[in-house]
Amino acid sequence: MPELVEGVVVSLIAGYYDVETPAGLVRTRAKGAFRKTKEKPQVGDRVKVKLDEQGLAYLVSILPRKNRIGRPAVANVSHVLLVISAVEPDFSVQLLDRFLTFFSWQGVQVTIYLSKSDLLGEEKLKEVKDQLAYYQQIGYPVYLDRAKLAEELPGKIGPEDIWTLAGQSGAGKSTLLNFIKEDAQQETGAISTSLNRGKHTTRKVTLFKLGEGFLADTPGFSSIDLTPIKLTDLASYFREFKALSSGCKFRGCQHLHEPKCAVKDALKKGKIAQFRYDDYLAMRTEIEEGRIPEYLK
Template sequence: MAEIVQGTVVSLIAGYYDVQTPAGVVRTRARGVFRKNREKPQVGDSVQVKLDEQGLAYLVKILPRKNRIGRPAVANVDHVLLVISAVEPDFSTALLDRFLVFFAWQGVEVAIYLSKSDLLEKEKLAEIESQLAYYQKIGYRVYLDRESLAAELPKQIGESEIWTLAGQSGAGKSTLLNFIKEDAGQATGAISTSLNRGKHTTRTVTLFKLGEGFLADTPGFSAIDLTPIKLNELCTYFKEFKALSTGCKFRGCQHLHEPKCAVKDQMALGEIATFRYDDYLAMRTEIEEGRMPEYLK
């Protein structure tokens, strides 16, 4: 008799969907109804799988998503582990803030990890760490070494939560993943059916079991387009601006030239980093012009 089980899509392989279920990973095919309805299952989707009497598995239903981000996409992301490099490519608060604003817009929390810190001289590294201390002050979790991150991350991931790596190309996401999850280099987990058609070499999203949930490896967040963000909402995606905005004289204050602006007052006192405010202004210009800066494309 056919059985219906629920699980999470952990990888897409040449038209097949690997689904983590309570009984293990099951390789499935999607029913034609998805094509008819122009739906496509994504890694991270909560789905229902039908197991028939012959031991074959079919993906029959996609449960409602809370989000879908990236290209290729990850669904139902709870948290992002943002890998930002100290060097090669060089550390940039402007790039860091782009990622933070983008994921805040998506409603996803972010933790920050500084990679390649061992390649910098102490004086330059101290400067970067000082900047990252500001992000800790405004509420972001920051990791400066992979050993402490690897020890703490499995404890941070809650039951069935999906965390995903993000960061610019060359920041060391794959190196970090292989350190945290030693078997991450494997193409797939243990498969409960005999439908494996060989290795799939295309770069795709994969979920790896970690802690009580999953960590996703994805190439899909290398370029961040902020132009779809509404200009008057941009300031709400800066944690410290949002927290202070209730002290502004005018509701909906954009923290530009308005009188009695709590954000501008705190910046004058040195409580808000000038580089953060400069990044805010640059993003406003980008959204107003409706195009990404050329160097980011």
């Protein structure tokens, strides 16, 4: 009698799906029915697998997804570990805000890790730390110490959780993963100094067991497209704006030129960082024009 078990797709290899089940790792093929429905299982999908008497395994159904993020995609992401580089590529609050806005739009929590901080001079490091302190103040967990992150991270990942690494290419995601989980053995690569960006060394998505759940390594994001975001919703993805918006005179205030705006008032008092507000305005322009800025392509 064929047995039906549930599991999580942890990797895709040449048409095969490796699925972590309560009985261990099972390599499966997808049923032909998926081709008819044009449905393709993704890493992170919770699936049902049929095991027959000959020891063959077939992936027969995909359970409902809560999200699907990235290219190549990871499904059912509960949290993002966002790796932002101090140098090579250079630290950028504009890029950081793009990632935070994108993942807020996707409904995914974010923890920030600053990589390569040891390569910064004392004065520049203080400037970056001061900027990151603002993100801590508005509620984002921020790590600068790799050892502390590696110690605390497994305890944060629950049995239903899929965390994924994210960040621009060359930021050090695979290096971080190799430190956190030594048996990951992910390839790392050099930086192109002429382009100030890294070479993609991760070419596929793989889930690694960590804590009670999984941590995924993914190819770096070369750009993030914010243009599908509804313009009137953008402010709600800036968490400090959202927290203050109930104090605005007008419901749906866009925090531009409206009178008695709590966000603009907080900005004047220095309670909201000017660079955050400037990035908000830049994103509004991007969404209005419907195109990613040239410098990000």
